[in-house]
Amino acid sequence: MNDDRRKRIDEAMEHISAARELLDTVIAEEQEAFDNLPVGLQGSERGQKMEETADSLYSIHSDLEDMESLLEEIKA
Secondary structure, eight states, X not given: OOHHHHHHHXXXXXXXXXXXXXXXXXXXXXXXXXXXXXXXXXXXXXXXXXXXXXXXXXXXXXXXXXXXXXXXXXXX
């Protein structure tokens, strides 16, 4: 792989890292909103949806970490 392609992979990794940081914030906010619901509402449809959303976002975050690792391996 030449230097130009390595540089573009580095740029892609920077974007992925920025996306993970944004997701960190959204995940924390969604989890906090869920935690602040009264216990009775946490088990409601709305509460379950909030919890599912946080779980899905965490999964996406994990996938982005995996992508960064794979890109790092490709560059080596």
